[in-house]
Every structure is written in C-alpha cells, then in structure tokens.
Amino acid sequence: MNAALEALKERGFLQQCTDLEGLSKLMDEGPVTFYEGCDPTGPSLHIGHMVPYFAMRHMHAAGHRAIVLMGGGTARIGDPSGKTTMRQIISYEEIDANTKRFLAQIDNFLRLDGKTMFSDNNKNWLADLNYIDFLRDIGRHFSVNRMLSFEAYRQRMETGLSFIEFNYQLLQSYDFLQLYKRHGCRLQIGGDDQWGNIVAGIELIRRVEGAECFGLTFPLVMTSDGKKMGKTEKGAIFLDPAMTSPYEFFQYWRNVTDADVERFLLMFTFLPPAECRELGRAKDAGINQAKERLAWEVTALIHGKDEADKALAAAKAAFGGAAAGDVSQIPSKILARAELGKGMGVLDLFVYSGLVPSKSEARRLVQQGGAVVNDRKIEDEKTVVDTGWLDAEGALMLRAGKKRVFRILTD
RNA sequence: GGGGAGAUUCCCGAGUGGUCAAAGGGGGCAGACUGUAAAUCUGUUGGCUUACGCCUUCGAAGGUUCAAAUCCUUCUCUCCCCA
Known part of the structure; x- marks a missing residue:
C-alpha cells in the first residue's frame, strides 16, 4: 500500500x-x-x-x-x-x-x-x-x-x-x-x-x-464509553479560546478514558506511532502521565506551546497538591477587596465564580459536601467569607467537587 | 382539500380538574471507591428562601373554574392516512 x-x-x-x-x-x-x-x-x-x-x-x-x-x-x-x-x-x-x-x-x-x-x-x-x-x-x-x-x-x-x-x-x-x-x-x-x-x-x-x-x-470518533468525542455536557470542545479556554481544552484531554489514550494520541498528535502505543499501554500512574502528555500535545497544536505550558501548570496547581504548579494559571476572576471586606456569603461567592449557575445549586453543593474554599470544606451554607480568608497572595481558591477549581483574586 | 394523532421540565417519556415542580429512564452534578480514569454504589437534579412558603414552567394566546399540564376557543408547528 x-x-x-x-x-x-x-x-x-x-x-x-x-x-x-x-x-x-x-x-x-x-x-x-x-x-x-x-x-x-x-x-x-x-x-x-x-x-x-x-x-x-x-x-x-x-x-x-x-x-x-x-x-x-x-x-x-x-x-x-x-x-x-x-x-x-x-x-x-x-x-x-x-x-x-x-x-x-x-x-x-x-x-x-x-x-x-x-x-x-x-x-x-x-x-x-x-x-x-x-x-x-x-x-x-x-x-x-x-x-x-x-x-x-x-x-x-x-x-x-x-x-x-x-x-x-x-x-x-x-x-x-x-x-x-x-x-x-x-x-x-x-x-x-x-x-x-x-x-x-x-x-x-x-x-x-x-x-x-x-x-x-x-471513523466517527467516539469515546470508549460511547459518547460523541469532543462533547461535554456544556457543549462541544471548541478551538476558539474564548469559547473553550485552553485550560478547559487541556482538561478535556487530560480526563480522557484510559482506553482512549492510545487511539487519541495516534489521531490527534504527531508523535510517532510506536511512542503513542507505548504511552497508551501504561497503567496507573503511567497512564496518567500519558494523559498529561496527550493533553499537552494537543493543546500545543491548537493553542501553541505557551498556552499548553500554562494549562499544564494550572492543572498541576489544581490537582497536584499545594506547590506543585502555578496557581496563577487557574481560571480566575477579580472581586473588589472592598466588596469582600463587607463579608460575602459562600453561596454568592460560588455563584460569582461561575462554578455554579444559581444559589440553589450552590446550596446543593454545600449540602453534598462538594464546596471547598482554600482547602477548607464548607459545612454550613450560611458561612460568610471576608478578607480574613484571603491567602498570602490575596486570593481564594474555590473548589466545586473534585474536578472544578476557580480562583477569586482581589484588587 | 378530507380524516386521524401529537406538542410535557436538558433528552426520552408518564401524567386527563386539586394529593403536580410534575412518575420512570437517560444525561448532568455531588459523595464513597480510585489514578483529575472506567465500572459500581448512594444522594441530588426549575428559581428565590435558614424555614413556613412564594414565584416561573407542561407549543402560543385567550377563556371556564375556588382550583387547569389536565376542560373550552383560536392560533402555530409536527407526524400518519385518504384525495
């Protein structure tokens, strides 16, 4: 042939x-x-x-x-x-x-x-x-x-x-x-x-x-669990960084199912086939590294190496424990310090971050034990957050569940 | 043109006057287990509210009723059969 x-x-x-x-x-x-x-x-x-x-x-x-x-x-x-x-x-x-x-x-x-x-x-x-x-x-x-x-x-x-x-x-x-x-x-x-x-x-x-x-x-690429490839609940994974941030883009690939790693490396990167196969064969910690590689490679192809590096750093900061990565690359939003100084309900804070669409959803998150601020699990939905909560960099790290992270920065 | 069926919450789909924010399934989200995976199990799944409760939602607009997703009228759209 x-x-x-x-x-x-x-x-x-x-x-x-x-x-x-x-x-x-x-x-x-x-x-x-x-x-x-x-x-x-x-x-x-x-x-x-x-x-x-x-x-x-x-x-x-x-x-x-x-x-x-x-x-x-x-x-x-x-x-x-x-x-x-x-x-x-x-x-x-x-x-x-x-x-x-x-x-x-x-x-x-x-x-x-x-x-x-x-x-x-x-x-x-x-x-x-x-x-x-x-x-x-x-x-x-x-x-x-x-x-x-x-x-x-x-x-x-x-x-x-x-x-x-x-x-x-x-x-x-x-x-x-x-x-x-x-x-x-x-x-x-x-x-x-x-x-x-x-x-x-x-x-x-x-x-x-x-x-x-x-x-x-x-082939119409499907994920191993039978979903349309490149689709999440929020919609498709777009190339436009304004619609799907490089960080989200990276995370999509990072969270691919084990069984898909090799296939996706072969199709969506230009790494040599032998290397793709080897990476795909890995288990446990190894397969996670392979996913990281996959995510970096694809992100670099679409958004450039700089963005890929940043996304990787953000992912490490979000999931790799305290000082493993660069927190500044985690998706964030600025909140006026004066505003926070007045004290802000956690529910409002989560809604403000965009991690949840409504207060009801935020409440549910807290009730189900998925709301975390600065590694502190929020047990009470009436908790009020103020400037006293800010970390050394004057920021708050919000987590909704294990996978979604957001930083609130102050001016 | 005639006749019939239908439009329900993200999707599929139950529901024919109050007990309906609406069964069930799917999907999503959260928790447990893990490896930021899969599978599995549990919880949850309109909005506002600490809560009582209130508000919006069942194709659209009107109407009947103390009360409507459910009844009536008109309209829009879809499907099927006949010509």
Whole structure:
C-alpha cells in the first residue's frame, strides 16, 4: 500500500475507501489533489471537526495537494446526514462570518500555503446556481429511489425530511465535480457519515466527466464509553479560546478514558506511532502521565506551546497538591477587596465564580459536601467569607467537587 | 382539500380538574471507591428562601373554574392516512 495511506491506517484513520487499491496506485504515481469540506454553521470549529484536518496534514506532508472546502453555500441548507432534526437556518451574514473564523482556525493549524494547500468555498459556484440548469445537468443523474435507500435518508423518513435537505447530496456531489474540474481534485475525504455523499459525488463525476475519483472516510470518533468525542455536557470542545479556554481544552484531554489514550494520541498528535502505543499501554500512574502528555500535545497544536505550558501548570496547581504548579494559571476572576471586606456569603461567592449557575445549586453543593474554599470544606451554607480568608497572595481558591477549581483574586 | 394523532421540565417519556415542580429512564452534578480514569454504589437534579412558603414552567394566546399540564376557543408547528 502507498506509504501515506499506510501511515493513516497505522494511526487509525481509515474507515472506508471506495477503492483502496486504485487510490494507493494513484498516490504512488504522484501528488494527488484531495479535499475535505465542512459547513461553517457555527462560530468555531470544535474537536469533532479536526479528524479530517489531522489526516490532511499527514497527507500533505506526504506530498499531496490539499483543498479545504468551506461550505459557504451548503451551510445555507443543512446536511441531514447523521442528524435527527433539521438544521437551523442561519443568515448569510452569519455564514460568512463563521467562514472567516473557520478559515483562520484552519490556517492556524494547517498553515495554508495557497499552492499545495489552499481553500475554496462552494458558495462560489452554488450561490448563483440556476435551478433549471442544475436540474437538467446534474439532477438527472440522481435516482430518488436510490437516494431513499441510503441510511441517512431512511432514518429521517421517520421524523421528517425537508426537500432542501434532501438536495444536500446533489450539492455536495456537485462540489466534488466542481473541484475536479477547477483543481483536478481526485479524492474526497471526510467523516464516515459523509460516505453516501462522497460516493454520490464520485458517481456524478464518472457520469459527467467519465473520470474515476476516490473517496476515503475516517471513523466517527467516539469515546470508549460511547459518547460523541469532543462533547461535554456544556457543549462541544471548541478551538476558539474564548469559547473553550485552553485550560478547559487541556482538561478535556487530560480526563480522557484510559482506553482512549492510545487511539487519541495516534489521531490527534504527531508523535510517532510506536511512542503513542507505548504511552497508551501504561497503567496507573503511567497512564496518567500519558494523559498529561496527550493533553499537552494537543493543546500545543491548537493553542501553541505557551498556552499548553500554562494549562499544564494550572492543572498541576489544581490537582497536584499545594506547590506543585502555578496557581496563577487557574481560571480566575477579580472581586473588589472592598466588596469582600463587607463579608460575602459562600453561596454568592460560588455563584460569582461561575462554578455554579444559581444559589440553589450552590446550596446543593454545600449540602453534598462538594464546596471547598482554600482547602477548607464548607459545612454550613450560611458561612460568610471576608478578607480574613484571603491567602498570602490575596486570593481564594474555590473548589466545586473534585474536578472544578476557580480562583477569586482581589484588587 | 378530507380524516386521524401529537406538542410535557436538558433528552426520552408518564401524567386527563386539586394529593403536580410534575412518575420512570437517560444525561448532568455531588459523595464513597480510585489514578483529575472506567465500572459500581448512594444522594441530588426549575428559581428565590435558614424555614413556613412564594414565584416561573407542561407549543402560543385567550377563556371556564375556588382550583387547569389536565376542560373550552383560536392560533402555530409536527407526524400518519385518504384525495
């Protein structure tokens, strides 16, 4: 098998390929242009988006040409694949703004050079599409019977599928065709939920252009306990530091399940496969170090080494005991000293920190024994905290349970 | 166009006049056990309140009633069947 594909396989990226042998041969012959598309439907990329971009980096490093396609056009509609409900329709302005942010984040990670790695936007050919022409030239190649047999649509038949969503596959197929014509793109990569759309695109190109193209999908990464990867209760883990702080980002990886360590190291870092496997094999204290490594590596890739160092220092301060790390890196907020001087109820203090959303929740926390201020467990919800509680640095260390830490600083 | 079913707290889903902030499950949070893991067990899970209690919530708006998630009217949306 082609070396680049072999490398992807070794790292656990390969899920399905339309013709692995054929693709391997093509890649052996020389640089292959490939693309991955993503619809800018939110303000930031999240971890779930990243699998294809990691794969892209590996492939680009092996000499192939990568196209990052922004679905500025398709975002106006919504992809029904793998969804149970219709996507929220968002405004064109919002899509454009999202596109800019996505591209900035992608560029930060991939370093688009404009030649061997560049972006395009399907808005360029979809926005002003003529409906009649599209039906004549493209629509006639699609069999509704066939489309209905796809799992993605079949599921939605139960709950309802609007006509515009039903068209998504045609548009994505058309994208592939356009990229083939404009950039000589021969391969589309993506998450496995895109399989049906990718195959449809390949077929369209075969019919219209008589050319053979390829599709390659990656596993939809789930955590070992069956949850969607990169999701927490609060929502997705975003790349935007304003939405998910580097510290939270780091902690997400730091708290990954043992069984996921090796897999995630392989997919979300560039450490050599042998090292990933070795780290993943560790037990007890060792596996914790491996998680720390995983967290640092991924954080460094996304937010830079400085941020990764800071996050690590904060984590050590929060969990490693007293002087193990740098407390200044723990998430914090400033409270006026004068305000605290008047005395503040612990419940209000916890609400102020944002560790809990309401006083009721704060009360529950105290009652259940999860509220700690400066290593002192709060037993009474009526406890009043004042400046006398401040530590040497004039700060308060708040803990909600064992995992959530917050510092209150004073001016 | 005709007929039928439905919209419940984060999700699924019970609930057909007071005993409903609303069963059960999932998820979350906290505690125990640990390794900042998993599994397991326990508690908890609208807001304000020390508490009595008060306020907001059962698609939307009105109405009946001492009292409504539950009854009536109109509206919005979803699904199914027939044309």
